Amino acid sequence: MATAVIDGISTRYEIIGSGPPLLMFSPGGFDATVEKWRTQGIYVVTQFLEHLPSHFTCIVFDRRETGQSGGRVERVTWRDYVKQATGLLDHLGIEKAHIMGGCMGCSVAMAMATQAPERVDKMVLFWPVGGARYRMTGHQRFAEHLAFVQQNGLEAVVALSKESNKAFGADPRGGPWISVLRHDAEFAKHYAKLDVDAYKAIVAGMPRGLIDRDTSPGAEPEDLVRLDIKTLIIPGADFSHATSAARYLQECIPGSDYWDIPVPQLMAENTNARVIDFLRV
Known part of the structure; x- marks a missing residue:
């Protein structure tokens, strides 16, 4: 693990693997740590960090206010999370990267895609949070x-x-x-x-x-409909990851690729293959 100071706040991060850069926004709400990619719910099954680093330089980090990253008492917004993400890319000397979000990390990814589209190549949204x-x-x-x-x-x-x-x-x-x-x-x-x-x-x-809407938060629909970023959406299906929220994103993001797969069929081999194929094409 390494540490970078971004906008006066310490960020704990790790770089795993080699290949094109893939900035990964950790799952979890206010506990979005690097470890969640391996330990939280569905991510124990999908095992992204055991497969994706063979194809990409995976950049994982503790979101501000979580894990070993620092924080600041202020009204934290999606823009603040984007500032941390783009600041980390600046620190690493990376101009543009694929981005992937899990859970609430999807909302940060969407915020980055709409606020700093020039820094984003392709985007993967896995189990976006949302719903009433x-x-x-x-x-x-x-x-x-x-x-x-x-x-x-x-x-x-x-x-x-x-x-x-x-x-x-x-x-x-x-x-x-x-x-x-x-x-x-x-x-x-x-x-x-x-x-x-x-x-x-x-x-x-x-x-x-x-948390300002009954669907997936993070970006305004008027901004999502103007996106020109290839996006893969893999829906969840529970109270925190409503399928309706993923469908909303499919509706808003032009040309998005919605993988309509039942949750029991989400296994490590097929899920990683789907993500890898999407990002490499």
Whole structure:
């Protein structure tokens, strides 16, 4: 693992394999770490990092505010995630790359494709997040964190961060900066002294920007319909990865390749072959 400082925030990353560059946006919400490509749900089955590095230079990283990457208390938006991604490419001296997102990483990939299309070759969206239940659950997490802060204060959040390794999604009380609090003592010291009312205003605004619709978030449909980037969409089929969200992306992204495959048929061999063939053509 290596570290780069991008926009004043530390980013933990790893480069695996050789070939054309493939920037991979990790699955998971506020726990989008490199390890999730191997350990989370369907990714245990697909084993992308055991197959794709034989064909591509895979660039994987912890999204800001997750894992060992740093963070900053601000109203985080999709544009901030794009800034981290393009900054990492700049750090590595890469002008243009294929991009691939898993889960919420699909939303970051879409944001990058619409905001910095000149940096993107082809795009793979695997199990994009979205759907009404995804929105409701996401907003509920932020509400639970705000309630905890209101009742206990920010020092209690810092104390909570030392009690377990649970991320924001597993224990919403800890909030979106819980991972940074665990490994950065200076950040934790500053965090505990923040004005509580100002902090609550920042947090309250985040879900309205990041989880703002009942389909897949990350980019406006008016921007998606203007994309000129070859895109492969592989749909999920559960409460957090609604098939309707993937179909919405198929509708919006011109000429997108929608792989209509039942989830039980998604295995390592056929899934990696599909992704490799798409990116290499």
